[in-house]
Amino acid sequence: MLNQAARLAVAPFFIVVFQAATPLQAASQQTEIADSAAVDSASKAQPLKTVRVDAHTGRSRYAPAASRTATKSLALPRDVPQSMVTISSGLMRDQAMQGLADVARFVPGATMAQGEGNRDQITIRGNNSTADFFVDGVRDDVQFYRDLYNLERVEALKGSNAMVFGRGGGGGILNRVTKEAQWRTRHEVAAEAGTFGGRRISTDLQQNISPWMSGRLNSVYENSDLYRDGARIDRSGVNPTLTLGKRAGATRASIGYEYFEDRRTADRGIPSFKGKPVETHPSTFFGNPDESRSNTQVNALQMTVSHDAGALQIRNHSRLASYDKFYQNIFPGAVNTAGTMVSISGYNNATGRSNLFNQTDVNLRANTASVGHDILIGAEFGRQFTDNLRSTALFSGDATSVLVPVSNPRLTVPVTFSQRASDASNETVVSTKSLYVQDQIAVTPKFLVIGGARYENFDLQFEDRRSDVTRRRDDNMISPRAGIIYKPAELVSVYASYGISFLPGSGDQFASLTEVTEALKPERFTNYEAGVKWDVLDRLALTAAAYRLDRTNTRSIDPTNPQRLLQTGAQRSQGLEVGANGNVTSRWEIAAGFANQSARIIETTAVSEAGALVPLVPRTSISLWNKYNFTARLGTAVGLLHQSKVFTGIDNGVELPSFERVDAALYAGIGFGLRAQLNVENVFDTRYFPTAHSNNNITPGSPRAFRLTLTAGF
Numbered sequence: 265m266l267n268q269a270a271r272l273a274v275a276p277f278f279i280v281v282f283q284a285a286t287p288l289q290a291a292s293q294q295t296e297i298a299d300s301a302a303v304d305s306a307s308k309a310q311p312l313k314t315v316r317v318d319a320h321t322g323r324s325r326y327a328p329a330a331s332r333t334a335t336k337s338l339a340l341p342r343d344v345p346q347s348m349v350t351i352s353s354g355l356m357r358d359q360a361m362q363g364l365a366d367v368a369r370f371v372p373g374a375t376m377a378q379g380e381g382n383r384d385q386i387t388i389r390g391n392n393s394t395a396d397f398f399v400d401g402v403r404d405d406v407q408f409y410r411d412l413y414n415l416e417r418v419e420a421l422k423g424s425n426a427m428v429f430g431r432g433g434g435g436g437i438l439n440r441v442t443k444e445a446q447w448r449t450r451h452e453v454a455a456e457a458g459t460f461g462g463r464r465i466s467t468d469l470q471q472n473i474s475p476w477m478s479g480r481l482n483s484v485y486e487n488s489d490l491y492r493d494g495a496r497i498d499r500s501g502v503n504p505t506l507t508l509g510k511r512a513g514a515t516r517a518s519i520g521y522e523y524f525e526d527r528r529t530a531d532r533g534i535p536s537f538k539g540k541p542v543e544t545h546p547s548t549f550f551g552n553p554d555e556s557r558s559n560t561q562v563n564a565l566q567m568t569v570s571h572d573a574g575a576l577q578i579r580n581h582s583r584l585a586s587y588d589k590f591y592q593n594i595f596p597g598a599v600n601t602a603g604t605m606v607s608i609s610g611y612n613n614a615t616g617r618s619n620l621f622n623q624t625d626v627n628l629r630a631n632t633a634s635v636g637h638d639i640l641i642g643a644e645f646g647r648q649f650t651d652n653l654r655s656t657a658l659f660s661g662d663a664t665s666v667l668v669p670v671s672n673p674r675l676t677v678p679v680t681f682s683q684r685a686s687d688a689s690n691e692t693v694v695s696t697k698s699l700y701v702q703d704q705i706a707v708t709p710k711f712l713v714i715g716g717a718r719y720e721n722f723d724l725q726f727e728d729r730r731s732d733v734t735r736r737r738d739d740n741m742i743s744p745r746a747g748i749i750y751k752p753a754e755l756v757s758v759y760a761s762y763g764i765s766f767l768p769g770s771g772d773q774f775a776s777l778t779e780v781t782e783a784l785k786p787e788r789f790t791n792y793e794a795g796v797k798w799d800v801l802d803r804l805a806l807t808a809a810a811y812r813l814d815r816t817n818t819r820s821i822d823p824t825n826p827q828r829l830l831q832t833g834a835q836r837s838q839g840l841e842v843g844a845n846g847n848v849t850s851r852w853e854i855a856a857g858f859a860n861q862s863a864r865i866i867e868t869t870a871v872s873e874a875g876a877l878v879p880l881v882p883r884t885s886i887s888l889w890n891k892y893n894f895t896a897r898l899g900t901a902v903g904l905l906h907q908s909k910v911f912t913g914i915d916n917g918v919e920l921p922s923f924e925r926v927d928a929a930l931y932a933g934i935g936f937g938l939r940a941q942l943n944v945e946n947v948f949d950t951r952y953f954p955t956a957h958s959n960n961n962i963t964p965g966s967p968r969a970f971r972l973t974l975t976a977g978f
Contacts, residue, residue, distance in 0.1 A: 325354030327846035345747025345759035372857035382558035383407035390837030390863025391435030413484035423791035426743030426765035434789030458971035461489030494553030546964035550596035610657030636706035804846035833869030897933030923952035
């Protein structure tokens with residue numbers, strides 16, 4: 265049951281629909297649209313009589329804006345037959361978000377896993393992934409923690425997405441849309457300080473250089489301690505961008521470079537005992553924080569060139585990125601039956617990856633009789649080179665684990681690292697070639713149809729340096745999508761959709777390829793969805809979606825021969841998702857989400873019997889954020905997070921209890937371009953466990969924490 269404070273926080277959510285039906289008052293603050301080139305092009309292009317895309321300058325800071333991510337052509341979210349959640353820069357700022365784990369809390373149907381304390385790892389609609397992350401529509405699949413300092417928004421597209429994004433994306437994807445130079449001059453510097461030693465500074469410097477050139481520089485530096493003993497973060501990033509071409513011109517180019525470095529303690533949390541998290545203080549570190557670290561360096565260069573010839577638009581986007589990732593962790597395993605001792609083990613892993621992707625999209629708008637068409641023809645080519653090397657931690661000579669007291673679990677004995685027979689040492693080269701075609705058809709002004717398919721060739725060459733064995737798999741996948749939209753009114757859409765994605769047998773990270781997995785068919789994800797979207801006076805986006813997602817071709821053990829694997833396993837996820845983002849009134853902004861979902865094994869797999877519940881999928885989850893502006897300079901906010909109980913592993917042996925967390929914030933304009941913001945996380949100091957990686961890697965939630973931000977604009 266929700267406690268009294270939580271009831272007070274959630275109460276406004278239940279009157280949103282009633283309030284939304286009333287006329288919204290004066291215009292809210294203007295929303296920035298990241299893809300300024302596309303918006304300008306849409307305003308100049310000759311529209312079809314039956315298709316209209318508008319960019320509204322009075323939209324709420326929290327409401328989703330026009331985007332090209334879901335359909336590869338500029339479209340409002342209500343014209344996309346798919347569940348799509350946008351976390352805007354305004355919401356990220358108001359909540360002082362810093363990572364994708366903060367973002368995922370406001371995506372109904374998504375939970376962020378612990379990721380072994382060294383990476384983003386998300387479960388969307390019951391499907392776990394370390395690779396379904398994109399930046400400006402391009403794959404960004406290396407395992408690390410991403411920052412939000414240079415983002416315009418984060419878009420979550422749920423359901424099978426291979427037609428747009430390629431392999432994977434079975435449950436959905438997260439796409440980061442970066443900030444671009446937009447022909448304006450505005451400078452902003454923000455400094456943050458928080459509980460437990462949080463320290464962070466960021467900049468957003470925009471400069472209109474000339475009528476045909478604009479520049480922007482985003483940067484961040486953080487050096488923070490954390491609520492976990494011995495844990496800390498040290499990260500920095502710089503992202504200059506340059507836009508060339510007249511603002512009203514037909515041809516435009518944007519170039520951006522990012523250097524990002526993240527150094528942190530690899531924290532894998534606490535173990536379990538008798539099916540629950542072990543009793544200990546939230547700050548207790550199990551293992552050795554001094555020997556547990558994760559270091560990532562990213563260098564990325566991207567360029568977009570677009571040309572608008574009226575009904576014909578051509579866009580080419582290229583991204584070259586290199587990633588240098590190393591992590592080492594000394595972490596807890598099982599607790600003994602007496603609950604007094606815990607096993608500690610460890611390893612390290614180095615990954616180097618270089619990615620090169622190029623996407624070319626051609627959009628053609630045309631009429632055939634009274635029917636309007638928005639036709640997409642595109643191609644994507646990619647090449648990824650990866651080097652992996654892993655070593656095992658050795659204690660007191662040659663032991664791969666050691667026991668320490670649960671009451672004093674910090675490990676102080678010397679540790680060395682050495683390669684064992686099971687440790688990886690390999691190289692992989694992945695080449696992908698994709699062609700895709702799509703048509704958005706306006707049959708009538710009220711009835712729209714979308715259909716398309718992607719052909720993708722996935723070619724993996726794998727070299728195991730330890731055994732001097734080379735393996736290869738070559739997959740040819742066709743991923744269709746289809747959707748229909750009925751619009752009883754201009755701002756209301758009722759839709760149904762169908763999509764398929766595939767994941768090759770080498771998995772998310774293609775870090776290993778065995779004689780068995782070399783021959784497996786790709787796993788298949790089939791998503792069925794129906795929903796409704798209502799943009800109330802274009803200021804408040806209300807959404808609801810029901811879905812069923814089937815995952816098939818998963819591995820299972822042959823009951824007549826345990827040494828043989830079959831592809832008869834299956835998983836089913838289904839549920840209901842509801843969202844509200846935008847302005848209820850001119851002073852009241854809201855971001856809210858609700859999900860009721862079930863994800864379980866329906867046919868026995870290699871790791872679980874039929875009937876098992878998929879880990880980290882809560883039956884119900886609620887996210888709510890209310891901000892109220894008393895005046896132009898003074899505002900406050902209160903929010904609620906609720907998550908029902910979840911299991912930490914597919915064996916359903918350890919359970920994280922349900923919880924509610926209340927957050928709050930206060931905003932004040934000081935004058936002279938200065939703003940102050942105070943965020944309070946976990947107002948009532950609730951003890952909770954938001955996520956895990958396994959039965960014995962459980963993350964305790966942070967105690968009550970304060971964060972003060974001062975922002976100067978000039």
